[in-house]
Amino acid sequence: MAQVNPSRGDRLVDAVGERVRRARGFVDDTEPAALVVVAIMTVSIVAALVGFLAVSDWTIVPFAVFLLSAAVGWVRYQAETAFTIALMMTVSTILILGLIIVFIFRESIPVVQYESAKVFGVSVPGLRMFVQPNWDAVSPPIRYSMVPMIHGTVMVTLIASAVAAPLGVSAALFLSEIAPATVREVVKPGVEILAGIPSIVYGFIGFTVLSPWASDQFQVTGQGSYLFVGIVVGLMALPTVVSVAEDALSSVPEAMKSGSLAMGTTDWQTMTSITLPAAFSGVSAAVLLGVGRAIGETMAATVMLRGVPRLTEPLVNVFYGQETLTSIIARNYGEADGLQMDALFVAGVILFITVLVISVGAQYIEWRMYKRLGGEV
Amino acid sequence: MADARIRSSQLVNETTTEADAVAALTIGVSAALFALAVAAMFDQVSLTGTIAGAQTVTLLGGLLTLLGLTVIALGAGSRLGYVESTPDPSAGLVAGVGAAFPWALLGGSVASGVLGLGTGGGLVGAVVVGGVALVATVIPREDVGSTVPLGGLLLITGLVFATGVIGPGWVWELGWEQTAAISAQFLIPVATLSTALYGGWAAAKAYGGFGARGRHMGAYVLVYLNAISIVAFLFILVAFVVIQGVPGLLTGFEIGIGAGPEISLLGVSVTLPVSIPFVMNGVALLNEFQGVLPAIVGTFWLVIGAVLLAVPLGVGAAVFLTEYAERGRFTQVVEVATNGLWSTPSIVFGLFGFAFLIPRFGNGKSLLSGMITLGFMLLPLVVITSRESMLSVPDEYRDASAALGVSKWQTIRSVVLPAALPGVVTGVILGVGRIAGETAPILLTMAGGTFVPDTQTVDVIGSFQFISTPPFVANPALLEATSALPYQLFALITAGVGLGSNVSDPNGFRWATALVLLIVVLSFYAIGIVTRYYFRRRLQHT
Numbered sequence: 001m002a003q004v005n006p007s008r009g010d011r012l013v014d015a016v017g018e019r020v021r022r023a024r025g026f027v028d029d030t031e032p033a034a035l036v037v038v039a040i041m042t043v044s045i046v047a048a049l050v051g052f053l054a055v056s057d058w059t060i061v062p063f064a065v066f067l068l069s070a071a072v073g074w075v076r077y078q079a080e081t082a083f084t085i086a087l088m089m090t091v092s093t094i095l096i097l098g099l100i101i102v103f104i105f106r107e108s109i110p111v112v113q114y115e116s117a118k119v120f121g122v123s124v125p126g127l128r129m130f131v132q133p134n135w136d137a138v139s140p141p142i143r144y145s146m147v148p149m150i151h152g153t154v155m156v157t158l159i160a161s162a163v164a165a166p167l168g169v170s171a172a173l174f175l176s177e178i179a180p181a182t183v184r185e186v187v188k189p190g191v192e193i194l195a196g197i198p199s200i201v202y203g204f205i206g207f208t209v210l211s212p213w214a215s216d217q218f219q220v221t222g223q224g225s226y227l228f229v230g231i232v233v234g235l236m237a238l239p240t241v242v243s244v245a246e247d248a249l250s251s252v253p254e255a256m257k258s259g260s261l262a263m264g265t266t267d268w269q270t271m272t273s274i275t276l277p278a279a280f281s282g283v284s285a286a287v288l289l290g291v292g293r294a295i296g297e298t299m300a301a302t303v304m305l306r307g308v309p310r311l312t313e314p315l316v317n318v319f320y321g322q323e324t325l326t327s328i329i330a331r332n333y334g335e336a337d338g339l340q341m342d343a344l345f346v347a348g349v350i351l352f353i354t355v356l357v358i359s360v361g362a363q364y365i366e367w368r369m370y371k372r373l374g375g376e377v
Numbered sequence: 378m379a380d381a382r383i384r385s386s387q388l389v390n391e392t393t394t395e396a397d398a399v400a401a402l403t404i405g406v407s408a409a410l411f412a413l414a415v416a417a418m419f420d421q422v423s424l425t426g427t428i429a430g431a432q433t434v435t436l437l438g439g440l441l442t443l444l445g446l447t448v449i450a451l452g453a454g455s456r457l458g459y460v461e462s463t464p465d466p467s468a469g470l471v472a473g474v475g476a477a478f479p480w481a482l483l484g485g486s487v488a489s490g491v492l493g494l495g496t497g498g499g500l501v502g503a504v505v506v507g508g509v510a511l512v513a514t515v516i517p518r519e520d521v522g523s524t525v526p527l528g529g530l531l532l533i534t535g536l537v538f539a540t541g542v543i544g545p546g547w548v549w550e551l552g553w554e555q556t557a558a559i560s561a562q563f564l565i566p567v568a569t570l571s572t573a574l575y576g577g578w579a580a581a582k583a584y585g586g587f588g589a590r591g592r593h594m595g596a597y598v599l600v601y602l603n604a605i606s607i608v609a610f611l612f613i614l615v616a617f618v619v620i621q622g623v624p625g626l627l628t629g630f631e632i633g634i635g636a637g638p639e640i641s642l643l644g645v646s647v648t649l650p651v652s653i654p655f656v657m658n659g660v661a662l663l664n665e666f667q668g669v670l671p672a673i674v675g676t677f678w679l680v681i682g683a684v685l686l687a688v689p690l691g692v693g694a695a696v697f698l699t700e701y702a703e704r705g706r707f708t709q710v711v712e713v714a715t716n717g718l719w720s721t722p723s724i725v726f727g728l729f730g731f732a733f734l735i736p737r738f739g740n741g742k743s744l745l746s747g748m749i750t751l752g753f754m755l756l757p758l759v760v761i762t763s764r765e766s767m768l769s770v771p772d773e774y775r776d777a778s779a780a781l782g783v784s785k786w787q788t789i790r791s792v793v794l795p796a797a798l799p800g801v802v803t804g805v806i807l808g809v810g811r812i813a814g815e816t817a818p819i820l821l822t823m824a825g826g827t828f829v830p831d832t833q834t835v836d837v838i839g840s841f842q843f844i845s846t847p848p849f850v851a852n853p854a855l856l857e858a859t860s861a862l863p864y865q866l867f868a869l870i871t872a873g874v875g876l877g878s879n880v881s882d883p884n885g886f887r888w889a890t891a892l893v894l895l896i897v898v899l900s901f902y903a904i905g906i907v908t909r910y911y912f913r914r915r916l917q918h919t
């Protein structure tokens with residue numbers, strides 16, 4: 001491309017102009033009656049959404065109008081109606097993510113204001129949650145610190161990643177490069193089923209079998225340790241790592257591998273010097289997604305941990321498990337109200353943001369890899 | 378794929394030498410030690426007991442010592458030229474780090490624990506010993522570097538166990554504020570297990586004659602072991618739940634004409650020939666056997682509701698993304714949003730449902746809120762899988778249809794959607810299996826008490842009614858809190874000892890609940906996987 005890149009503003013104007021042209025084209029091409037139906041559908045669904053957000057009992061009316069107009073449209077102008085509905089459904093996925101963001105952030109505002117702390121005379125909202133380690137919802141001074149839970153989540157995630165990453169990548173190598181077809185047909189569904197075992201079942205086994213065993217082995221008082229929660233959560237994150245890493249490994253072009261093998265290398269040399277480096281970003285995206293799963297894992301942590309939000313002494317003491325960001329929500333939502341409930345929403349916000357950043361990062365890494373590999377074929 | 382390549386070619390005809398036989402035997406011994414250590418870890422083999430007349434610990438130590446000596450001998454034999462091998466100049470940094478890690482652990486523990494140098498001394502010890510092991514692995518020729526440090530590790534561990542320096546009664550108090558100790562019950566199996574792995578790895582390298590082939594052998598042993606362990610883990614897990622759960626599930630099981638409860642199907646009432654009270658009863662004071670029927674029905678409706686919400690939305694969005702929209706900013710945003718939704722933790726969905734749905738549906742936990750929350754969780758999965766299967770429909774199909782002069786929508790309806798249907802169905806079934814077992818979202822949005830009586834088994838269809846005030850349609854069953862299998866299990870776990878007043882055998886009841894949940898979820902997976910095979914085979918045949 002020899003031409004000079006147009007400035008950002010110009011591109012924006014072009015893009016908007018393109019949209020407008022396309023919309024006008026659609027309007028010109030479509031029958032006026034169909035346009036009316038589509039317009040009624042759009043207006044009524046937006047009205048229903050507004051009514052629903054405003055907690056109105058009358059939400060049903062615009063929704064009924066939408067259903068009616070959609071039915072009429074389906075019979076008379078199927079193509080236009082189908083297009084409109086499909087577009088609405090697509091928008092709804094973004095809308096849901098937006099609603100999640102708005103609602104969990106909104107609920108967490110009061111406690112963020114309550115936990116303000118002064119830095120050089122400037123009041124920073126929410127800072128006190130991260131600079132002192134006390135969570136006490138009962139006796140004054142009432143404090144909602146996130147530090148113990150962040151510590152717990154970090155410990156569990158580190159241990160889980162240490163379990164899931166090497167085992168997962170090795171299993172992915174096995175499935176994509178090593179296993180004969182028949183073995184793969186057995187192991188692959190096995191890994192899928194492993195992903196399907198409900199987390200509460202893992203938690204139950206951990207609670208009844210692993211926790212008593214662990215407290216016996218390490219002679220700790222009471223039950224629940226980050227070490228074993230981490231191992232269980234790591235096993236639960238394993239299938240995610242395996243399936244994403246396997247996709248990345250099999251997307252490495254066969255020509256690259258054959259070229260290496262033709263040089264007289266062993267299969268293993270090809271894997272370590274060609275396949276793994278080529279798929280490195282995809283494999284690291286897989287590990288990242290596994291980490292995201294581990295951070296968000298709730299039920300196993302809830303039933304296996306002690307449920308006392310405090311730091312372990314010393315910090316590296318993995319034989320005691322107190323509380324994670326996820327488990328504090330699942331454990332305390334019942335009796336919590338007011339500020340405490342809002343504090344649980346803060347935990348939710350931290351989880352959501354962390355995992356979203358990880359997910360977007362992993363997607364970016366994957367996208368770059370496929371682009372690069374695509375260029376080389 | 379992998380099978381397209383030539384897997385092996387016999388260029389040199391070698392006969393099995395004694396060294397090969399020794400190396401193979403060593404791998405076998407490592408495998409046996411590995412199995413023994415796993416058994417000891419889960420108390421299947423007692424550390425204080427005896428195996429074949431020898432003390433377990435002494436036997437483990439002796440075998441480790443033997444393994445260590447053999448590994449060193451294999452390396453030395455190759456170095457001194459007694460055995461034909463093709464070693465590289467160095468074992469490489471990966472092997473070096475691999476060997477340095479256990480040595481550093483050993484050095485650190487000895488420095489801080491035995492010599493009493495504290496945390497700082499422990500760190501210094503770990504760095505020094507680990508560094509020496511790294512150098513000893515990387516600097517010499519590969520046959521020495523990849524056997525002697527690991528063999529030495531095996532030898533030391535073995536001797537420590539065999540001579541009773543660390544016996545079954547050994548305990549190391551860590552001296553932390555929250556007390557914890559490392560006991561022989563833990564240390565001996567774990568140390569045996571990991572050192573046996575190292576021994577097996579080194580022996581496999583020797584078996585391959587070091588060099589590229591040796592590394593290939595060593596890596597394959599570990600990768601195969603990992604794959605086998607994962608499958609074995611899955612089987613043990615499922616088998617364990619089945620064994621523990623079956624007695625509770627079958628309490629009061631009867632078979633014979635007229636044994637079961639009466640049900641009415643389409644107006645005809647039938648008496649079932651089997652009675653499994655656990656899945657046919659609720660909990661009531663007068664019940665002879667208590668059961669989880671309301672939770673099963675709750676899970677059923679939950680899944681139906683989530684599917685009704687998520688599948689049309691997801692398939693519609695996938696149609697728009699693949700067929701109508703051109704790739705650009707908008708599709709990218711939707712993609713990022715769906716992937717973001719997919720990885721959002723389930724408890725965050727629960728919080729969202731709590732803040733968004735509950736105030737809008739009668740200000741209390743309700744089945745409807747649970748359905749919608751789970752529907753939102755299912756949505757990204759449906760979008761992703763439907764999109765994949767629509768993208769895999771060949772463009773020739775679309776072109777052929779367009780060439781007939783039909784509109785785009787007709788092409789989508791009669792060509793793309795039918796061709797993509799198998800993939801969509803499989804994706805939906807697998808997704809349903811996933812959400813059916815979710816606890817966290819329904820915890821905050823739907824689930825009520827620990828036990829739901831018989832009378833509260835939800836009847837969604839029967840309770841629709843029309844009313845004169847807006848919103849004109851009401852369904853009390855949808856707006857009531859109810860139970861579902863995963864929540865039931867969670868409630869049973871947290872209820873603890875208080876359970877005994879309701880159920881005669883609380884533990885059996887819990888395991889049976891876990892088993893029923895596992896059966897429900899895994900049957901979705903089984904159906905999904907079988908459907909995929911069926912469609913794939915049919916595609917291959919035509």
